[in-house]
Amino acid sequence: xxxKIAHSxxxxxxxxxxxxxxxxxxxxxxxxxxxxxxxxxxxxxxxxVVVNNNAGNGDTGLAAxxxxxxxxxxxxxxxxxxxxxxxxxxxxxGRIELELVPQGNLAERIRAAGAGIGAFFTPTGxxxxxxxxxxxxxxxxxMQVLEYAIHADVALIKAERGDRWGNLTYRKTARxxxxxxxxxxxxxxxxxxEVVELGALDPEAVVTPGIFVQxxxxxxxxxxxGAGFKAA
Amino acid sequence: xxxxxxxxxxxxxxxxxxxxxxGSVVNLGIGLPTLIANHLPEGREVILQSENGILGMGPAPAxxxxxxxxxxxxxxxxxxxxxxxxxxxxDSFAMMRGGHLDICVLGAxxxxxxxxxxxxxxxxxxxxxxxxxxxxxxxxxxxxxVMMEHLTKAGQSKLVETCTYPLTGLACVSRVYTDLAxxxxxxxxxxxxDIVDGLEWDALQAVTxxxxxxx
Numbered sequence: 001x002x003x004k005i006a007h008s009x010x011x012x013x014x015x016x017x018x019x020x021x022x023x024x025x026x027x028x029x030x031x032x033x034x035x036x037x038x039x040x041x042x043x044x045x046x047x048x049v050v051v052n053n054n055a056g057n058g059d060t061g062l063a064a065x066x067x068x069x070x071x072x073x074x075x076x077x078x079x080x081x082x083x084x085x086x087x088x089x090x091x092x093x094g095r096i097e098l099e100l101v102p103q104g105n106l107a108e109r110i111r112a113a114g115a116g117i118g119a120f121f122t123p124t125g126x127x128x129x130x131x132x133x134x135x136x137x138x139x140x141x142x143m144q145v146l147e148y149a150i151h152a153d154v155a156l157i158k159a160e161r162g163d164r165w166g167n168l169t170y171r172k173t174a175r176x177x178x179x180x181x182x183x184x185x186x187x188x189x190x191x192x193x194e195v196v197e198l199g200a201l202d203p204e205a206v207v208t209p210g211i212f213v214q215x216x217x218x219x220x221x222x223x224x225x226g227a228g229f230k231a232a
Numbered sequence: 233x234x235x236x237x238x239x240x241x242x243x244x245x246x247x248x249x250x251x252x253x254x255g256s257v258v259n260l261g262i263g264l265p266t267l268i269a270n271h272l273p274e275g276r277e278v279i280l281q282s283e284n285g286i287l288g289m290g291p292a293p294a295x296x297x298x299x300x301x302x303x304x305x306x307x308x309x310x311x312x313x314x315x316x317x318x319x320x321x322x323d324s325f326a327m328m329r330g331g332h333l334d335i336c337v338l339g340a341x342x343x344x345x346x347x348x349x350x351x352x353x354x355x356x357x358x359x360x361x362x363x364x365x366x367x368x369x370x371x372x373x374x375x376x377x378v379m380m381e382h383l384t385k386a387g388q389s390k391l392v393e394t395c396t397y398p399l400t401g402l403a404c405v406s407r408v409y410t411d412l413a414x415x416x417x418x419x420x421x422x423x424x425x426d427i428v429d430g431l432e433w434d435a436l437q438a439v440t441x442x443x444x445x446x447x
Contacts, residue, residue, distance in 0.1 A: 027284045030301050077363055078363065092358075098361075103365040104367070105368070107322040107325045108326075122329065124367050126401075128398065130367065170318075172318055173285045176284050176321050179322075180321060207320070223300070226300045228306075228307035
């Protein structure tokens, strides 16, 4: 019998190793799996390479992981926000490496890893400092930049509903990077707010098929906190 | 500062909105361009895309109705219009990078007469760089507009011969909307298509760092 339901976040993350590359879903706080990040902090893995769109908001979630000094390098598109003080401090002190990636390249490099594509050419970033030193080629009359896939040891993502085969649906824009990160990691751990019986998810509406998910952790629903912007 | 006649931010937004055809799919960048959504003329159906996975983005929710699983690119709460859809990040950026968006409107630090864009980084030594979706949007949409103040706070022209800030994209902007004028940029250089009421040509040219041509 296949049963990917984990009885706790701690159990789901017990085997994360020092030095691991960890993809973490989320765009700001939407889709950020806070409970898995808290469990990762407790688990103690260090020297992590984290892949996320941002670099933490406030003092919880990804910001707390950074603040705990567990992250050696972050690969992201938009680290600087009004409430990214943990990242800002580490960066200014030279205690974290930053690989800044245009957001579309980030999504596509992750997707490429999941699809078995080693690298691809894209016009994004051509002629900018973010393409410096990268191979370029003219394709269809347009200059393009070679970008490599980003693989991960673990992906931590937040979904809405799931079943024991690992099929997932998401909620609104909390979906964001979840589906592509699930494809790109050797082990994908997803939180869900509801575990349902096989067959209860509409097969036409499953967003992430279970083959991309190894562990499903049920978590009680809490309202997502707003962050990352200046209140009016 | 000078006492030039100027469009207000809302007048600028309304001027951009006038140029967005019925049926367009549009991405409005963070900052000034977000104002455009408030000025789309009645009866014109325009679908707004948000990089974090929305087509058919609606206005901000009423106070107390905020759902932070439904936010815009600036992470502020928004709503979904009937007919709207959610999708993941690779699909969202495929919409941009694959040339499916009709128009994107971005803010800018500098735009060159040939349409180079600098809008993500001042290059200041102590600044923490952040690029987000700017480079994908700039080169991916069928048309890229810029909406920006004509001058910096220090009175420098933001329309320049060559961008001195780090580039976002090369030759990607087709039209610039400022508080003084609407100016096409590209292979033919800077061509003025509209000018704020009461502003003389010579006065516009005097505060603009590139040679302007008449449409």
